[in-house]
Amino acid sequence: MGKPTGFIEYLREAPTEREPGDRIRDWNEFHNPMPEERLRTQAARCMDCGIPFCHTGMLVSGMASGCPINNLIPEWNDLVYRGLWREALDRLHKTNNFPEFTGRVCPAPCEGSCVLGINNPPVTIKNIEYSIIEKGWEEGWITPKPPAHRTGKKVAIVGSGPAGLAAADQLNRAGHWVTVFERADRPGGLLMYGIPNMKLDKEKIVRRRLDLLEAEGIEFICNTEIGKDLPAEALLKDYDAVLLCTGATKPRDLPIEGRNLNGIHFAMEFLTGNTRAVLDKQPGKDYISAAGKDVVIIGGGDTGTDCVGTSIRHGCKSLVQLEIMPKPPQERAANNPWPEWPKVYKMDYGQEEAAAMFGADPRTYLTTTTKFEGDENGNVKAIHITQVEWTKNDNGQFIPQPIPGTEKVLPAQLVLLAMGFLGPEQPLLDSLGIERDSRSNIKAAHGQFTTSIPGVFAAGDCRRGQSLIVWAINEGRGAARECDRYLMGSTDLP
Structure with a gap:
Protein backbone atom coordinates (compact mmCIF):
# COMPACT_ATOMS: atom_id res chain seq x y z
CA MET A 1 0.00 0.00 0.00
CA GLY A 2 1.09 3.57 -0.66
CA LYS A 3 0.70 4.43 3.03
CA PRO A 4 1.84 1.38 5.04
CA THR A 5 1.15 3.11 8.35
CA GLY A 6 -2.18 4.64 7.33
CA PHE A 7 -4.21 2.17 9.39
CA ILE A 8 -2.32 3.40 12.48
CA GLU A 9 -2.48 7.11 11.69
CA TYR A 10 -6.07 7.54 10.52
CA LEU A 11 -9.42 6.81 12.12
CA ARG A 12 -12.39 5.41 10.24
CA GLU A 13 -14.65 8.14 8.88
CA ALA A 14 -17.95 7.07 7.38
CA PRO A 15 -19.80 9.31 4.93
CA THR A 16 -22.53 11.53 6.28
CA GLU A 17 -26.18 11.08 5.38
CA ARG A 18 -28.98 13.57 5.13
CA GLU A 19 -30.59 14.24 8.49
CA PRO A 20 -33.52 11.84 9.14
CA GLY A 21 -35.91 14.70 9.87
CA ASP A 22 -35.18 16.20 6.45
CA ARG A 23 -34.98 13.15 4.25
CA ILE A 24 -38.33 11.67 5.33
CA ARG A 25 -40.02 14.53 3.45
CA ASP A 26 -39.01 13.17 0.03
CA TRP A 27 -37.94 10.07 -1.90
CA ASN A 28 -34.46 11.29 -2.82
CA GLU A 29 -31.36 9.29 -1.92
CA PHE A 30 -30.04 9.97 1.56
CA HIS A 31 -26.35 9.34 0.75
CA ASN A 32 -23.95 12.30 0.83
CA PRO A 33 -20.69 12.24 -1.17
CA MET A 34 -17.35 12.56 0.64
CA PRO A 35 -14.63 15.01 -0.50
CA GLU A 36 -11.83 13.39 -2.47
CA GLU A 37 -9.07 14.17 0.01
CA ARG A 38 -10.93 12.45 2.83
CA LEU A 39 -11.65 9.46 0.58
CA ARG A 40 -7.94 9.11 -0.15
CA THR A 41 -7.26 9.20 3.58
CA GLY A 62 -23.75 -19.98 6.48
CA MET A 63 -23.06 -16.28 5.93
CA ALA A 64 -20.94 -14.38 3.41
CA SER A 65 -17.44 -13.55 4.60
CA GLY A 66 -15.65 -11.27 2.20
CA CYS A 67 -16.87 -10.12 -1.20
CA PRO A 68 -18.78 -12.81 -3.16
CA ILE A 69 -17.73 -11.25 -6.47
CA ASN A 70 -14.09 -11.15 -5.35
CA ASN A 71 -13.60 -7.42 -5.79
CA LEU A 72 -9.89 -6.52 -5.90
CA ILE A 73 -10.33 -4.27 -2.89
CA PRO A 74 -6.71 -3.71 -1.78
CA GLU A 75 -5.73 -2.86 -5.34
CA TRP A 76 -8.33 -0.17 -5.89
CA ASN A 77 -7.87 1.18 -2.37
CA ASP A 78 -4.21 1.74 -3.21
CA LEU A 79 -5.08 3.38 -6.53
CA VAL A 80 -7.57 5.73 -4.85
CA TYR A 81 -4.96 6.70 -2.26
CA ARG A 82 -2.59 7.56 -5.12
CA THR A 95 -15.13 -8.12 -11.09
CA ASN A 96 -18.26 -6.00 -10.63
CA ASN A 97 -20.66 -5.13 -13.44
CA PHE A 98 -22.70 -2.73 -11.29
CA PRO A 99 -20.68 -1.02 -8.53
CA GLU A 100 -23.25 1.78 -8.35
CA PHE A 101 -25.78 -0.76 -7.06
CA THR A 102 -23.58 -2.67 -4.63
CA GLY A 103 -22.00 0.56 -3.39
CA ARG A 104 -25.45 1.65 -2.26
CA VAL A 105 -27.36 -1.43 -1.11
CA CYS A 106 -24.87 -4.22 -0.39
CA PRO A 107 -24.50 -4.93 3.37
CA ALA A 108 -20.72 -5.02 2.81
CA PRO A 109 -19.56 -8.47 3.97
CA CYS A 110 -16.14 -7.26 2.80
CA GLU A 111 -16.00 -4.88 5.77
CA GLY A 112 -17.08 -7.63 8.15
CA SER A 113 -13.98 -9.63 7.20
CA CYS A 114 -11.51 -6.73 6.89
CA VAL A 115 -8.31 -7.72 8.74
CA LEU A 116 -8.12 -4.27 10.31
CA GLY A 117 -11.57 -4.99 11.74
CA ILE A 118 -10.17 -7.64 14.09
CA ASN A 119 -9.38 -4.96 16.64
CA ASN A 120 -10.22 -1.63 14.97
CA PRO A 121 -13.07 -0.22 12.87
CA PRO A 122 -12.69 -1.69 9.34
CA VAL A 123 -11.86 0.20 6.16
CA THR A 124 -14.83 2.04 4.59
CA ILE A 125 -14.73 -0.28 1.57
CA LYS A 126 -18.34 0.20 0.50
CA GLY A 152 -24.94 -15.04 -34.26
CA LYS A 153 -26.08 -16.95 -31.18
CA LYS A 154 -29.24 -15.81 -29.38
CA VAL A 155 -29.76 -16.04 -25.63
CA ALA A 156 -33.01 -15.42 -23.73
CA ILE A 157 -32.79 -14.32 -20.11
CA VAL A 158 -35.92 -14.50 -17.95
CA GLY A 159 -35.78 -11.87 -15.22
CA SER A 160 -33.99 -8.53 -15.15
CA GLY A 161 -32.80 -8.39 -11.55
CA PRO A 162 -29.11 -8.23 -10.64
CA ALA A 163 -28.42 -11.85 -11.70
CA GLY A 164 -30.16 -11.42 -15.06
CA LEU A 165 -28.50 -8.08 -15.77
CA ALA A 166 -25.03 -9.35 -14.87
CA ALA A 167 -25.49 -12.38 -17.12
CA ALA A 168 -26.83 -10.21 -19.94
CA ASP A 169 -23.88 -7.84 -19.67
CA GLN A 170 -21.35 -10.68 -19.79
CA LEU A 171 -23.03 -12.60 -22.62
CA ASN A 172 -23.37 -9.44 -24.68
CA ARG A 173 -19.65 -8.75 -24.21
CA ALA A 174 -19.01 -12.25 -25.57
CA GLY A 175 -20.84 -11.21 -28.75
CA HIS A 176 -24.14 -13.04 -28.34
CA TRP A 177 -27.50 -11.42 -29.04
CA VAL A 178 -29.20 -11.11 -25.66
CA THR A 179 -32.90 -10.57 -24.99
CA VAL A 180 -34.08 -10.04 -21.41
CA PHE A 181 -37.73 -10.74 -20.60
CA GLU A 182 -39.34 -8.96 -17.63
CA ARG A 183 -42.94 -9.34 -16.47
CA ALA A 184 -43.06 -5.90 -14.82
CA ASP A 185 -43.57 -2.67 -16.74
CA ARG A 186 -39.94 -1.62 -16.21
CA ILE A 195 -35.60 -1.46 -3.12
CA PRO A 196 -37.08 1.97 -2.29
CA ASN A 197 -36.01 5.03 -4.23
CA MET A 198 -34.30 6.70 -1.23
CA LYS A 199 -31.81 3.81 -1.12
CA LEU A 200 -31.36 3.42 -4.88
CA ASP A 201 -32.63 6.11 -7.22
CA LYS A 202 -34.42 4.54 -10.19
CA GLU A 203 -34.43 7.31 -12.77
CA LYS A 204 -30.90 8.58 -12.09
CA ILE A 205 -29.01 5.42 -11.15
CA VAL A 206 -30.84 2.27 -12.30
CA ARG A 207 -32.07 3.77 -15.55
CA ARG A 208 -28.57 5.14 -16.27
CA ARG A 209 -27.13 1.61 -16.31
CA LEU A 210 -30.08 0.13 -18.21
CA ASP A 211 -29.66 2.78 -20.90
CA LEU A 212 -26.00 1.83 -21.20
CA LEU A 213 -26.82 -1.86 -21.56
CA GLU A 214 -29.38 -1.09 -24.26
CA ALA A 215 -26.87 1.09 -26.09
CA GLU A 216 -24.49 -1.88 -26.08
CA GLY A 217 -27.06 -4.07 -27.82
CA ILE A 218 -29.11 -5.79 -25.10
CA GLU A 219 -32.86 -5.91 -25.76
CA PHE A 220 -35.37 -5.63 -22.91
CA ILE A 221 -38.94 -6.87 -23.37
CA CYS A 222 -41.21 -5.84 -20.49
CA ASN A 223 -44.81 -6.63 -19.58
CA THR A 224 -44.11 -10.19 -20.67
CA GLU A 225 -44.46 -13.08 -18.23
CA ILE A 226 -42.95 -16.25 -19.64
CA GLY A 227 -45.42 -19.11 -19.32
CA LYS A 228 -48.36 -16.72 -19.39
CA ASP A 229 -47.91 -14.01 -22.03
CA LEU A 230 -45.37 -16.06 -23.98
CA PRO A 231 -45.11 -19.87 -23.86
CA ALA A 232 -41.91 -21.13 -22.28
CA GLU A 233 -41.57 -23.56 -25.18
CA ALA A 234 -41.15 -20.59 -27.54
CA LEU A 235 -37.90 -19.65 -25.81
CA LEU A 236 -36.54 -23.18 -26.19
CA LYS A 237 -37.44 -23.08 -29.90
CA ASP A 238 -36.35 -19.55 -30.81
CA TYR A 239 -33.14 -19.16 -28.77
CA ASP A 240 -29.89 -21.08 -28.65
CA ALA A 241 -29.80 -20.92 -24.84
CA VAL A 242 -32.08 -19.81 -22.03
CA LEU A 243 -31.06 -18.49 -18.63
CA LEU A 244 -33.58 -18.36 -15.78
CA CYS A 245 -33.03 -15.51 -13.30
CA THR A 246 -36.54 -15.14 -11.92
CA GLY A 247 -35.55 -14.57 -8.29
CA ALA A 248 -37.07 -16.03 -5.13
CA THR A 249 -40.30 -14.08 -5.12
CA LYS A 250 -42.63 -16.40 -3.19
CA PRO A 251 -43.09 -14.63 0.16
CA ARG A 252 -43.28 -16.38 3.51
CA ASP A 253 -46.84 -16.13 4.83
CA LEU A 254 -48.22 -16.06 8.38
CA PRO A 255 -51.29 -18.35 8.35
CA ILE A 256 -52.80 -17.48 11.72
CA GLU A 257 -56.32 -16.45 12.75
CA GLY A 258 -57.48 -13.33 10.92
CA ARG A 259 -54.98 -13.58 8.05
CA ASN A 260 -57.76 -12.96 5.50
CA LEU A 261 -58.60 -9.51 6.90
CA ASN A 262 -58.19 -6.44 4.71
CA GLY A 263 -55.10 -4.38 5.42
CA ILE A 264 -52.63 -7.28 5.74
CA HIS A 265 -50.14 -7.30 2.87
CA PHE A 266 -46.84 -8.83 1.85
CA ALA A 267 -44.02 -6.31 2.04
CA MET A 268 -43.24 -6.46 -1.67
CA GLU A 269 -46.81 -5.55 -2.58
CA PHE A 270 -46.42 -2.43 -0.46
CA LEU A 271 -42.94 -1.51 -1.73
CA ASP A 286 -51.67 -1.28 -6.56
CA TYR A 287 -50.75 1.58 -4.21
CA ILE A 288 -51.09 0.83 -0.47
CA SER A 289 -51.03 3.88 1.80
CA ALA A 290 -49.76 3.97 5.39
CA ALA A 291 -50.90 7.58 5.89
CA GLY A 292 -52.54 8.14 9.27
CA LYS A 293 -52.42 4.44 10.19
CA ASP A 294 -50.96 2.41 13.01
CA VAL A 295 -48.48 0.25 11.09
CA VAL A 296 -47.04 -3.05 12.27
CA ILE A 297 -44.21 -4.63 10.30
CA ILE A 298 -43.51 -8.30 10.97
CA GLY A 299 -39.89 -9.07 10.13
CA GLY A 300 -36.62 -7.45 11.09
CA GLY A 301 -34.48 -7.70 7.94
CA ASP A 302 -33.69 -5.28 5.13
CA THR A 303 -37.16 -5.58 3.59
CA GLY A 304 -38.74 -4.75 6.95
CA THR A 305 -36.46 -1.72 7.25
CA ASP A 306 -37.56 -0.56 3.78
CA CYS A 307 -41.18 -0.83 4.92
CA VAL A 308 -40.31 1.32 7.95
CA GLY A 309 -38.78 4.09 5.85
CA THR A 310 -41.62 3.99 3.33
CA SER A 311 -44.37 4.06 5.99
CA ILE A 312 -42.78 7.08 7.66
CA ARG A 313 -42.67 8.96 4.37
CA HIS A 314 -46.37 8.20 3.91
CA GLY A 315 -47.08 9.83 7.27
CA CYS A 316 -48.07 6.85 9.41
CA LYS A 317 -49.60 7.48 12.83
CA SER A 318 -47.42 4.98 14.69
CA LEU A 319 -45.02 2.21 13.78
CA VAL A 320 -43.85 -1.04 15.38
CA GLN A 321 -41.46 -3.58 13.86
CA LEU A 322 -41.62 -7.10 15.31
CA GLU A 323 -38.57 -9.37 15.33
CA ILE A 324 -38.75 -12.96 16.56
CA MET A 325 -34.99 -13.20 17.11
CA PRO A 326 -33.11 -11.81 20.17
CA LYS A 327 -31.63 -8.32 20.11
CA PRO A 328 -28.02 -8.58 18.87
CA PRO A 329 -25.17 -7.59 21.20
CA GLN A 330 -23.33 -4.28 20.89
CA GLU A 331 -20.07 -6.11 20.06
CA ARG A 332 -19.20 -9.48 18.53
CA ALA A 333 -20.15 -12.39 20.76
CA ALA A 334 -17.60 -15.11 21.50
CA ASN A 335 -19.44 -17.48 19.16
CA ASN A 336 -19.35 -14.93 16.30
CA PRO A 337 -15.60 -14.45 15.69
CA TRP A 338 -13.92 -12.59 12.85
CA PRO A 339 -14.06 -13.17 9.84
CA GLU A 340 -17.71 -14.18 10.23
CA TRP A 341 -20.33 -11.57 9.41
CA PRO A 342 -20.62 -9.50 12.63
CA LYS A 343 -24.06 -10.07 14.15
CA VAL A 344 -24.15 -6.88 16.20
CA TYR A 345 -26.83 -4.34 17.00
CA LYS A 346 -27.16 -1.40 14.65
CA MET A 347 -29.86 0.96 13.47
CA ASP A 348 -30.31 1.06 9.72
CA TYR A 349 -31.70 4.08 7.92
CA GLY A 350 -35.34 3.16 8.59
CA GLN A 351 -34.86 2.73 12.31
CA GLU A 352 -32.94 6.02 12.47
CA GLU A 353 -35.87 7.74 10.81
CA ALA A 354 -38.38 6.08 13.13
CA ALA A 355 -36.33 7.15 16.15
CA ALA A 356 -36.28 10.72 14.86
CA MET A 357 -40.03 10.62 14.25
CA PHE A 358 -41.29 8.65 17.26
CA GLY A 359 -38.41 8.81 19.71
CA ALA A 360 -37.08 5.23 19.70
CA ASP A 361 -35.97 2.26 17.63
CA PRO A 362 -39.29 0.70 16.45
CA ARG A 363 -38.08 -2.89 16.78
CA THR A 364 -39.46 -5.21 19.43
CA TYR A 365 -37.38 -8.37 19.80
CA LEU A 366 -38.28 -11.93 20.82
CA THR A 367 -41.89 -11.31 19.81
CA THR A 368 -44.32 -13.27 17.67
CA THR A 369 -47.84 -12.61 16.41
CA THR A 370 -50.59 -15.00 17.49
CA LYS A 371 -53.74 -13.48 15.97
CA PHE A 372 -55.06 -10.68 13.75
CA GLU A 373 -58.21 -8.94 14.98
CA GLY A 374 -60.69 -7.28 12.65
CA ASP A 375 -63.51 -4.77 12.79
CA GLU A 376 -67.10 -5.18 11.64
CA ASN A 377 -66.13 -4.35 8.05
CA GLY A 378 -63.47 -7.04 7.74
CA ASN A 379 -60.52 -4.68 8.15
CA VAL A 380 -57.63 -5.43 10.47
CA LYS A 381 -57.73 -3.24 13.59
CA ALA A 382 -55.27 -4.93 15.98
CA ILE A 383 -52.72 -7.71 16.32
CA HIS A 384 -52.17 -10.00 19.28
CA ILE A 385 -48.54 -10.62 20.19
CA THR A 386 -46.55 -12.47 22.82
CA GLN A 387 -42.93 -12.67 23.84
CA VAL A 388 -41.01 -15.88 23.13
CA GLU A 389 -37.93 -17.70 24.30
CA TRP A 390 -35.81 -20.00 22.15
CA THR A 391 -35.56 -23.54 23.52
CA LYS A 392 -34.46 -26.89 22.12
CA ASN A 393 -37.06 -29.44 21.07
CA ASP A 394 -36.68 -33.22 21.21
CA ASN A 395 -34.61 -33.16 18.03
CA GLY A 396 -32.17 -30.64 19.44
CA GLN A 397 -33.49 -27.81 17.26
CA PHE A 398 -34.02 -24.33 18.68
CA ILE A 399 -37.64 -23.23 18.36
CA PRO A 400 -39.52 -20.19 19.75
CA GLN A 401 -41.86 -20.89 22.66
CA PRO A 402 -44.48 -18.35 23.86
CA ILE A 403 -43.96 -17.01 27.38
CA PRO A 404 -47.25 -17.09 29.33
CA GLY A 405 -48.35 -13.77 30.74
CA THR A 406 -46.58 -11.63 28.12
CA GLU A 407 -49.53 -11.27 25.74
CA LYS A 408 -50.33 -7.81 24.36
CA VAL A 409 -52.68 -6.25 21.81
CA LEU A 410 -51.37 -3.56 19.45
CA PRO A 411 -53.52 -1.29 17.28
CA ALA A 412 -52.93 -1.87 13.58
CA GLN A 413 -54.78 -0.74 10.48
CA LEU A 414 -51.91 -1.84 8.22
CA VAL A 415 -49.81 -4.98 8.71
CA LEU A 416 -46.85 -5.70 6.45
CA LEU A 417 -45.37 -9.20 6.29
CA ALA A 418 -41.60 -9.01 5.73
CA MET A 419 -40.51 -12.47 6.83
CA GLY A 420 -38.41 -13.46 3.85
CA PHE A 421 -39.01 -15.62 0.81
CA LEU A 422 -39.50 -19.35 0.26
CA GLY A 423 -38.12 -19.67 -3.26
CA GLU A 435 -36.01 -30.35 -11.88
CA ARG A 436 -36.02 -28.68 -8.46
CA ASP A 437 -34.24 -29.28 -5.19
CA SER A 438 -35.75 -30.01 -1.77
CA ARG A 439 -36.32 -26.28 -1.15
CA SER A 440 -38.25 -25.82 -4.45
CA ASN A 441 -35.34 -23.94 -6.04
CA ILE A 442 -34.15 -24.80 -9.54
CA LYS A 443 -31.69 -27.67 -9.30
CA ALA A 444 -28.41 -26.54 -10.84
CA ALA A 445 -24.97 -26.92 -9.28
CA HIS A 446 -23.08 -23.72 -8.41
CA GLY A 447 -20.20 -23.29 -10.82
CA GLN A 448 -22.06 -25.14 -13.57
CA PHE A 449 -25.55 -23.56 -13.44
CA THR A 450 -26.91 -26.21 -15.83
CA THR A 451 -30.47 -27.40 -15.24
CA SER A 452 -32.12 -30.70 -16.10
CA ILE A 453 -32.97 -29.29 -19.55
CA PRO A 454 -30.05 -29.01 -22.03
CA GLY A 455 -29.34 -25.42 -22.96
CA VAL A 456 -31.28 -24.01 -20.00
CA PHE A 457 -29.31 -22.43 -17.16
CA ALA A 458 -30.30 -20.91 -13.82
CA ALA A 459 -28.70 -18.29 -11.61
CA GLY A 460 -29.44 -16.06 -8.66
CA ASP A 461 -32.08 -16.45 -6.00
CA CYS A 462 -34.16 -18.88 -8.06
CA ARG A 463 -31.23 -21.30 -7.84
CA ARG A 464 -29.67 -20.58 -4.43
CA GLY A 465 -32.63 -19.11 -2.54
CA GLN A 466 -33.02 -15.65 -1.07
CA SER A 467 -29.61 -14.03 -0.83
CA LEU A 468 -27.53 -10.88 -1.33
CA ILE A 469 -27.26 -8.74 -4.45
CA VAL A 470 -23.54 -9.59 -4.67
CA TRP A 471 -24.33 -13.30 -4.76
CA ALA A 472 -26.81 -12.60 -7.57
CA ILE A 473 -24.09 -10.82 -9.57
CA ASN A 474 -21.67 -13.66 -8.81
CA GLU A 475 -24.16 -16.20 -10.12
CA GLY A 476 -25.14 -14.16 -13.16
CA ARG A 477 -21.50 -13.86 -14.19
CA GLY A 478 -20.86 -17.56 -13.55
CA ASP A 484 -20.94 -19.10 -23.37
CA ARG A 485 -18.99 -22.36 -23.04
CA TYR A 486 -22.12 -24.32 -24.03
CA LEU A 487 -22.67 -22.14 -27.10
CA MET A 488 -19.08 -21.85 -28.30
CA GLY A 489 -17.27 -24.90 -26.91
CA SER A 490 -14.93 -22.72 -24.86
CA THR A 491 -15.09 -19.35 -23.10
CA ASP A 492 -12.95 -16.34 -22.27
CA LEU A 493 -15.46 -14.92 -19.80
CA PRO A 494 -14.18 -14.62 -16.21
Missing part, protein backbone atom coordinates in the same frame (compact mmCIF):
# COMPACT_ATOMS: atom_id res chain seq x y z
CA GLN A 42 -9.79 6.43 4.16
CA ALA A 43 -8.24 4.36 1.36
CA ALA A 44 -4.87 4.75 3.11
CA ARG A 45 -6.26 2.74 6.05
CA CYS A 46 -6.09 -0.43 3.91
CA MET A 47 -3.21 -2.09 5.71
CA ASP A 48 -1.32 -4.31 3.24
CA CYS A 49 -2.44 -7.23 5.40
CA GLY A 50 -0.90 -9.97 3.27
CA ILE A 51 -4.02 -12.17 3.17
CA PRO A 52 -6.94 -9.87 2.24
CA PHE A 53 -9.98 -11.72 3.55
CA CYS A 54 -12.10 -8.81 2.25
CA HIS A 55 -12.25 -10.30 -1.24
CA THR A 56 -12.40 -14.01 -0.48
CA GLY A 57 -16.18 -14.45 -0.83
CA MET A 58 -16.37 -17.49 1.44
CA LEU A 59 -19.36 -18.84 3.30
CA VAL A 60 -18.59 -19.01 7.02
CA SER A 61 -21.30 -20.31 9.36
CA GLY A 83 -5.29 9.57 -6.92
CA LEU A 84 -5.41 7.13 -9.85
CA TRP A 85 -9.19 7.06 -10.14
CA ARG A 86 -9.43 5.87 -13.76
CA GLU A 87 -7.21 2.89 -12.99
CA ALA A 88 -9.24 2.20 -9.84
CA LEU A 89 -12.42 2.13 -11.97
CA ASP A 90 -10.85 -0.36 -14.36
CA ARG A 91 -9.92 -2.63 -11.45
CA LEU A 92 -13.43 -2.35 -10.00
CA HIS A 93 -15.10 -3.23 -13.29
CA LYS A 94 -12.96 -6.36 -13.66
CA ASN A 127 -18.10 4.00 0.39
CA ILE A 128 -14.84 3.91 -1.57
CA GLU A 129 -16.46 1.55 -4.10
CA TYR A 130 -19.45 3.91 -4.40
CA SER A 131 -17.12 6.88 -4.89
CA ILE A 132 -15.03 5.19 -7.60
CA ILE A 133 -18.02 4.36 -9.78
CA GLU A 134 -19.69 7.73 -9.31
CA LYS A 135 -16.48 9.51 -10.31
CA GLY A 136 -16.38 7.29 -13.39
CA TRP A 137 -19.85 8.43 -14.42
CA GLU A 138 -19.12 12.08 -13.60
CA GLU A 139 -15.91 12.11 -15.63
CA GLY A 140 -17.53 10.44 -18.65
CA TRP A 141 -15.29 7.39 -18.45
CA ILE A 142 -18.23 5.01 -18.65
CA THR A 143 -19.53 4.88 -22.22
CA PRO A 144 -21.27 2.23 -24.36
CA LYS A 145 -18.88 -0.44 -25.64
CA PRO A 146 -20.78 -2.76 -27.99
CA PRO A 147 -18.93 -5.93 -28.93
CA ALA A 148 -16.81 -5.68 -32.05
CA HIS A 149 -18.07 -9.00 -33.40
CA ARG A 150 -21.31 -10.96 -33.06
CA THR A 151 -21.45 -14.74 -32.82
CA PRO A 187 -36.71 -3.64 -16.29
CA GLY A 188 -34.55 -3.97 -13.19
CA GLY A 189 -36.38 -6.55 -11.10
CA LEU A 190 -35.42 -6.23 -7.45
CA LEU A 191 -33.32 -3.16 -8.27
CA MET A 192 -36.33 -1.36 -9.70
CA TYR A 193 -39.23 -2.40 -7.48
CA GLY A 194 -37.78 -4.27 -4.50
CA THR A 272 -43.66 -2.21 -5.40
CA GLY A 273 -46.84 -0.14 -5.46
CA ASN A 274 -45.07 2.71 -3.72
CA THR A 275 -42.09 2.79 -6.08
CA ARG A 276 -44.38 2.67 -9.09
CA ALA A 277 -46.29 5.65 -7.64
CA VAL A 278 -43.02 7.55 -7.15
CA LEU A 279 -41.95 6.87 -10.73
CA ASP A 280 -45.37 7.55 -12.27
CA LYS A 281 -45.81 10.58 -10.00
CA GLN A 282 -49.27 9.38 -9.00
CA PRO A 283 -50.68 6.42 -7.05
CA GLY A 284 -51.78 3.46 -9.12
CA LYS A 285 -54.33 0.76 -8.39
CA PRO A 424 -39.12 -19.05 -6.88
CA GLU A 425 -42.71 -19.05 -8.04
CA GLN A 426 -43.49 -22.42 -9.55
CA PRO A 427 -45.81 -22.02 -12.62
CA LEU A 428 -42.98 -21.30 -15.09
CA LEU A 429 -40.88 -24.12 -13.69
CA ASP A 430 -43.86 -26.46 -13.84
CA SER A 431 -44.51 -25.58 -17.48
CA LEU A 432 -40.88 -26.35 -18.33
CA GLY A 433 -40.85 -29.52 -16.27
CA ILE A 434 -37.53 -28.45 -14.81
CA ALA A 479 -23.93 -18.69 -15.47
CA ALA A 480 -22.97 -16.44 -18.38
CA ARG A 481 -19.53 -18.07 -18.48
CA GLU A 482 -21.02 -21.58 -18.62
CA CYS A 483 -23.66 -20.54 -21.13
